[in-house]
Amino acid sequence: MVKVASLYFWTRWKAFNFFDVSEVRPADSESASLFNSPELSSICSGSDNIFLGSSDGQVRILSSAFKVVRTFHAHHSGSITHIKQIDGTSLLITVSEDLSNEPVLKVWALDKPDKKTGGPKCLSSLNVSNGRKQFPISALATTDNVSQLAVGFANGSVTVIRGDLINDRGAKQRTVFESEEPITGVEFREGPTTTLYLATTGRILTLTISGRGQGQPAKNLDDNGCGLGCMTVDSESGDVVVARDDAIYYYGPNGRGPSYAYEGPKQLVSTFGDLVALVTQPRTDAASKTSILRKFVGGGADDRYRSSTFALLDTDLKYVAHTELLTSQIRTLFAEWGDFFLLTLDGRLFRYHEKSLNQKLEILYQRDLYVLAINLAQKVGVDISQRNVILRRYGDYLHKKGDYDTAMQQYLKAIDNTEPSQVIRKFLDSQRINNLIEYLEELHEHDKATVDHTTLLLNCYAKLKDTDKLETFIKSGTNFDLETAIAMCRQGGYYDQAVFLSKKHGEHDRVVDILIEDSQKYDEAIDYIHRHEPEVAYPNLMRYARVLLEHCPDETTQLFIEYYTGQYRLKKDTPVAPTQAASGGAASAVQNLASFIPLPYRQATVTPSPATQDNQPLSLSTEEAAAAAKADPPREYKVPRPRTAFSSFVDHPDQFIVFLEACLEEAEMDEPDKVDLHTTLFEICLDIAGNKTGQEKQKWETKAKTLIDGQDISMDASNVLLLSHLSDFRDGTVLVREQQGLRFDIFRSYASVGDTASVIKALRKYGPEEPQLYPAALAYFTSSPKALQEAGDELDKVLKKIDEDGLMAPLQVIQTLSTNAVATMGMVKKYLGETIERERKEISNNRRLIESYRGETDAKRKEMDELGTKSAVFQTRRCSACGGSLDLPTIHFLCKHSFHQRCLNQVGDADVECPKCAPTNNNIRAFRKAQEDSADRHDMFLDTLQRSRDKFGTISEFFGRGVMAAPALE
DSSP states (O other), rough: OOOOBBBBTTTSSSOOOOEEEEEEEESSSHHHHTTOOOEEEEEEETEEEEEEETTSSOOOOOOOTOOEEEEEOSSSSEEEEEEEEEESSSEEEEEOOOOOOOOOOEEEEEEETTTTTTSSSEEHHHHHHHHTTOEEEEEEEEESSSEEEEEEEESSSSEEEOOTTTOOOOOEEEEEEOOOEEEEEEEEEESSEEEEEEEEOEEEEEEEEEEETTTTEEEESSSSSOOOEEEEEETOOOEEEOSSHHHHHHHEEEEEEEEEEEOOOOOEEEEEEEEEEEEEOOOGGGGOTTTTHHHHHHOOOGGSOOEEEEEEEETTTEEEEOOOOSOEEEEEEEEEEEEEEEEEEEEEEEEEEOOOHHHHHHHHTTTHHHHHHHHHHHTOOOOHHHHHHHHHHHHHHHHHTTTTHHHHHHHTTGEEEEEEEEGGGOOSSSGGGHHHHHHHHHHHTTTOOOHHHHHHHHHHOOOOOOOHHHHHHHTTTTTHHHHHHHHHHHHHTOHHHHHHHHHHTOOOOHHHHHIIIIIIOHHHHHHHHHHHHHHHHHHHHTTHHHHHHHHHHHHHHHHHHHTTTOOOOOOOEEEEEEEOOOOOOOOOHHHHHHHHHHHGGGGGGOOOOOOGSSSOOOOOHHHHHHHHHHHSSSOOOOOOOOGGGGGGTTTTTHHHHHHHHHHHOOOOOOOOEEEEEEHHHHHHHHHHHHHHHHHHHHHHHHHHHHOOSSOOOOOOHHHHHHHHHTTTTHHHHHHHHHHHHHHHHHHHHHHTOOHHHHHHHHHHHHHTTTTTTHHHHHHTTOOHHHHHHHHHHHHHHHHHHHHHHHHHHHHHHHHTTTTTTOOOOHHHHHHHHHHHHHHHHHHHHHHHHHHHHHHHHHHHHHHHHHHHHSSOOOEEEEEEEETOBSSEEEEETTTTTEEEEEHOOOTOOOOOOTTHHHHHHHHHOOOOOOHHHHOOOOHHHHHHHHHHOOHHHHHHHHHTTTTOOOOOOO
């Protein structure tokens, strides 16, 4: 399709002064005179030089200082009417014309000097054929590699030269087009196919020179032609530019392209970068129909005094970059060294230097043309930061005008490197809150939002009470500060949204905190805790244990029991059958959010809507659900010590007892933990019993007593005694002391409180095993008249026991009874009488024993003396061994026993002992040796003395054994 751009609407372009103009004045007079010399016939630029062709066939090369750096004679006849330098190379093409001969075309290598002339080397030279018709050349074009040249003539014919002109290997010429209209322009477009664009005064045509379609006749593109010098090539796009009086037209490979209205008689057209340079003349000076032909034969002398208009146009952005009215006609246009040059007929050369982008933008800012500034910046490819500066200034301009919505759009485009506070301050007015929300949302989308921005955005949502936008923002996945978002939702009362954010980002601790502290949904909190791994559940359970025990005591206690017994399992949803969705109505905020929460984090409890009350889902029974839960193995984790949970159950004794008893049932509990559990449970039972009366008190005391009843109790005795004492629980004290063998302490505790009945009970129970209780009981019974009265006959029994077992000497009894003036002589008369009588009998028996021992001792001593001083007479006639009559040899012993020698079985001269007395003597020797050995074993003496009731008798016995004898001196 052919695109015609605003032919009727863009009749007037915005004009700017984007170029600085200066007249070039060469330093030396020779160079200055070249531009106004009548011999100047052609001019071109390229490769950092300007090339001037003259009518005498010479070529002069000027440097950037406009000094002649080289001159050579290119043609010996004719005027150099066309000169062209192949940019980027050292090739120069010159054409000289003499109407009496065919035009001569030469190709020069500027970097290769000719050895004869010293000038550049001529690579090739040929005569351009026009069918022997002498017409001037009106247009010249060449390809970049100089393999093809096109020469247009004023008679309407076009000759194409094809060959290797650089190496002079021959070239072929062919007339490819003929027309009755003069040729005004020829241009090549290279690509897969080489296309030649032809312009006449009445048509625009294309001709395929090489490639597909070669040999076909010229294709007519437009029925309107152009003037001489009004056709050029856009070097950037490759399109052909044609200037007519009404507009500027572009022609591409697909035919006619866009056109841009710019009225005025056109004289010359050229391109400078992306700009189109035009030379027009005022309509009052417009040429007649024959003005085009005048250029082929030369204008009159008055051309230099006619005015002309020069303009540089940006056809893409529809503005005039520079325009000025010149008092003289323009001869030619060319570009070099980054500037554009204009040469007038009167020899004046003007340089046009393009202003910097910033200077251009400042000009546009002054005229508030921000849209054009933005388009210009985009066209030249500025970086994002510089583009955003323009957008911000445009936004500021629109904001001042009151166009807030459009201004916000500019700020949003420039959001990447704009300080957000500069924009936010402009829209803090409550009437502009929607624009502010839009900007803040975009900040979050670009991950440029700070904590303050998130706070402000959520405050805006809260101010508008726009729950839908708040949910959309939360669910969008936009980057924002999580801490701030949750805090603002909690402050604004959007607890469900705060819970959703916390769950979505795995902030389990915060979820529990919101459910408890803000929403006060304690059952949901305990349920949420129960659905997570131990490392997540335990800290939250301990943190909120007291609150949860206050509002959900049973569920919380059960969770404590599971965790502290190593049976913790994740709570799972009970499978239910799918239900029919309720019709009508929008879902609540929480239901909207729930769809974005992963399944493990969803709440199990859902309240059915009224529409579904009659169609309840079928769920598993409680027993089946419990069985399914037990089938899941418990999680592996380090079970904490039970005492870490004790503080959580303050003010909840009932739940505490359940927890303690459940932990005690655990078989694998460590011994220190069992001690803690028993001790704490014992203390709680005593505490509860202290606050009860009657049967309730007895019930709890019995429970406490059960904990310490037994041989192996898992409690420290001192703790039990202390707790029992503090709670005035005497049974506990007694039981522990009894288990530890502290019977005397039990007796003393009863006596200290004056409980005579308990004293008598303890005496009867522990007296047989603890004899020392009887002296203590005697002292207690006689300590007060009340105790003596309550004791009754028990005093006589105690005295009898003391007397029978010898627990106290009579004197000690008298001393004990005389301590208090309670007991009378009548009470102990019987005891004293029996004691005195028994002592008398014992003294009498001892005296008789003494006399008998003395008699035996004297008899033994006498016998020993006789044996040592008197001879012994043996009158025995029979052998004490065989009973036969004694005959020689006979052996007599001092013990009065006689034996045949043969009956003694004597061997050698060994000492012979009386066989009859030998067993007795051996016993005596063994007994004596035992006495001597035991004399050094004082520990045995002390042990025997301690266990003996008759201490003095024991000492006398060991004295007789020689224990206390002085050691013999060696």
